[in-house]
Amino acid sequence: MSLTVLMNAGPWLSVPPPGYGGIENVVATLVPELRRLGVRVVLASVGSSTLPVDERVSVFPDGQFAALQRPYNQVCGISQAHLSGVVRELHARDDIDLVHDHVEAVGLATLAAMGPDAPAVLHTLHWDLAKHPALYGNLDGGDRVRVNGVSASQLARAPQALRDHSVGHVHLSTPLAVGADRRPTPVKGDHVVILGRINPGKGQDVGARLAHRAGFRLVLAGPVGPYHRPEDLTAAGDEARQNPDARFFLDEVAPYVDGDRVRWLGTVAGQERDDLLAGARASLFPLRWEEPGGTAVVESLALGTPVVATARGCLPELVEHGRTGLLTADEEELGDLVREASLVDPAECRREAALRFTPEVMAQRYVALYEHVRRTAAAR
Ligand code: UDP
Incomplete structure (x- = not known):
């Protein structure tokens, strides 16, 4: 197939x-599979990106993730500069x-406003947008713009303007799912893990409280x-409190962190992350928000670790209660479910991941959407 796609991963991380890295992980997983399927990929991201692609477009040499903590108008400025480059x-x-x-x-509106010469756009939603209808208020030029979600639940909650342009959803994937059904069951330790940004929506405070109880x-x-x-958080002292997630951690989570019952490791990456997750007896998601896509959920399944979670957002789409994890509407029940997680067969989790959550499955679905969007978007 001869199709050239400009993949816009944004200015935040390599x-x-x-x-x-949420979006950046999705792009890093998707692009190699697209290229295997014959798609040419031009990547718009930061200069420090190392993902093999056919061409690159960069405005910033390095990621601007730390700038996310700045006032919103500055964040928009960075985003606009990146988009102007695109x-x-x-x-x-x-x-x-x-x-x-x-x-x-911002990106969507800019692309849509390019006029009739603009290529068709498929925009993937990554967030829970129910509370942010204004973000997508203006889809001028929307004839050439189509939208997909990362779960059915995310799309169902999205503002009407987006749903009007929707071409469906594509679940997230992980390279760990490839051959997951052929891997041996990992030796389980006695720990439970919460993998993700420390944030009220992810509910680490709930998990920490339940761990003690x-x-x-x-x-x-x-x-x-x-x-x-x-140590970076400690070194920042009071200044850290300017960041809402740091305030949440210091006030709601840190009081439970005793280095024994509850530990905070900071960011883990690579093999360390995989070993931590594979060795856990459960992967806990005490969610307080409607999780839109849940990469960490599919990673847990791929590594044979049962998911224990509040049944919010995409969780019921990714996890089958009783077979690949345990779900509840009541967060107070999560402590009991952690105890019962040993009843879930890790091999079943790995089989499910190998069937549904490989990059190949995701890329095939995106190629079908690209073709659909090109066919249905207004003629150039
Ligand atoms: N992640 C990681 N190290 C960490 C915490 C998270 O590599 O210490 C990865 C995690 O494995 C997943 C991604 O960051 O691939 C988080 O994606 P998810 O969709 O779960 O959550 P988001 O933060 O995008 O809402």
Whole structure:
């Protein structure tokens, strides 16, 4: 197939990301499979990205993730500068068949406003948008813009303007799912893990409280705002409190962190992350938000670790209660479910991941959407 896609991963982190990274992880997983399927990929991201692609477009030499903590207007400025670079590139050439955009409303509106010369756009939603209808208020030029979600539940909650442009959803994937059904069951330790950004929506405070009450060992892995290591947060002192996630951690989670029953490791990456997850007896998601896509959920399944979670957002789409994990509407029940997680067969989790959550499954679905979007978007 001869299709050239400009993949916009945004200005925040390099692709693949050094540790934590949502959108950047998705792009790093998707692109190699697309290229195997014959798609040419032009990557718009930061200069420090190392993902092999056919061409690159960069405005910033390094990631601007730390700038996310700045006032919103500055964040928009960075985003706009990145987008101007993308749009300049699009104006300068005519071989781009489609833009696969992962960034946000600013990007979408800019691309849509390019006029009839703009290529078709498929925009992937990465967030829970129910509370942010204004972000996507203006889809001018929307004839060429189509939208996909990362779960059915995310799309169902999205503002009407987005649903009007929707072409369905594509679940997230992980390279760990490849051959997961052929791997042996890992030796399980006695710890439970919460993998993800430390954030009220992810509910580490709930998990930490339940760990003390129900008596299980809990390991928290993930960044606290811009702080990737516990010593960095300590060194920041009071200044850290300017960041809302750091405030949440210091006030709601840290009181439970005793280094024994509950530990915070900071960001873990690579083999360390995989070993931590594979060795856990359960992967806990005490969610307080509607999890839109849940990469960490499919990673847990791929590594043979049962998921114990509040049944919010995409969780019921990814996890089958009783077979690959345990779900509840009541967060107070999570402590009991952690105890029962040993009843879930890790081999069943791995089989499910190998069937549903490989990069190949995701890429095939995106190629079908690219073709659909090109067919249905207004003629150039
Ligand atoms: N992650 C990681 N190290 C950490 C915490 C998270 O590598 O210490 C990765 C995690 O494995 C997953 C991604 O960051 O691939 C988080 O994606 P998810 O969709 O679970 O959550 P998001 O933060 O995007 O809401």
